[in-house]
Amino acid sequence: MAREQHDYDDIPGTFVFDAERSRQGFGINMFCMSLMKDENRKAFKANGAEYLKKFNLTPEQTDAVLKRDYNRMLELGGNIYFTAKLGAADGHSFQHLAAVMTGNTQQDYAAMMLGGGRSVEGNRSRSGKNAPSKFLAGAAAKKAKKKSAAKPKAKTKSKSKKSKPKPKSAKRK
């Protein structure tokens, strides 16, 4: 069955843990939660495929877990706070998981974070909705207005997103 489409599916590199994924991924997340107990970690490490049988995963989910394919786990309903427990049970730091999910070495990922993180520019949308949120654009426009007196309104980039461009001068006392 095809997944219902949502506005947030347009965000690149992101699997939003919504109600549908929460339902589908219940088994993955309960499995991850079970790893909070040492005896379960031992049982899982001794025989992963066997241990996973308790959690009614689909074959794809089982495969993703056994291969430690973290992005696929998220896509199939895993939630990051839960899958992180699997990473921890494997003895990995969270940064290791982040590096794996982003296709970086851990060193490169750490350097990216120290450098201020991944920029939002070019990372907002799969379908080209790369204009900043109007809540940011509005602020920028106000600043500009203050400096250069009477500019009537903020620049509007995509018509479809902003069906009602508001005259900013009317909004601000």
Added chain:
Amino acid sequence: MARIIAGIGASHVPAIGAALDNGKTEEPYWKRVFSGFEKSQEWMRELKPDVAIVVYNDHASAFSVEMIPTFALGCAVEFPPADEGWGPRPVPVVQGYPALASHIAQSVILDEFDLTICNKMEVDHGMTVPMNLLFGKIDKNSHWPCPVIPLAVNVVMYPPPTGHRCYMLGKAIRKAVESYPEDLRVVIFGTGGLSHQISGPRAGLINSKWDKNFLDNLSRDPKKLAKIPHIDYMREAGAEGIEMVMWLVMRGALDDKVDEVYRFYTVPASNTAVGHIILANRGKAAKHKPAAKHKRAAARTKSLVRRSA
């Protein structure tokens, strides 16, 4: 009557707790983060609130995926720190304030906010890290300086409550607090954020421009923030940046016009942009110095602590 005198926004990055617990606060990376909270701790020591309401989210500690309450209010006598996989954080058990908590529950439910009530609950780094940032490091055999009412918000499963709903809940909490007969000086924490994404190929996203804009508006024009749709938080501030809606519960509980006492922002702590703000109400109560009433409350805290020890 009880009054909310100030609001605090603070990130709750787990690595901050780990740095504190493992004695890394003097390392340059962490010193940059912790030094931003030194003034706030001084401010808090001086303020001596009687109660803190802490709006936070649980991270697969108390709630798992079996039950996902949208808003859950802690009405228990105490809240032990949860084992998040490395043993519980070495912080004191959090003392609750059941009488005020149940009063708030009753008041806001009748105001049409259908809270879940938790009479037994463990609390994770989402709550104890911001408490450490504001109250400092406290030995686990000692006690936190004031009782705490936890308000857990679901921001793990989409959709979390809208920013507007959070803002309005803040207003309902304020009304509840102000209808409580005991003279109490209450602070409210909004925690989480700021921009960060820790899941999927886009992990590592930080948007400082968004964060600074959010802090500016939190001070001056919070109603504008209450209109931000979830998609904008997720696109701009990262999938997990949606935690920022919790700051709006705090803001809703304050006056429309507040004094910004302090602000701090740094990137990164682990995978996250750290934001912090202190907003004070301008009313008389905010300036009111702790006196006899406070001593009574403090005595009560101590007796609670003794009882549980």
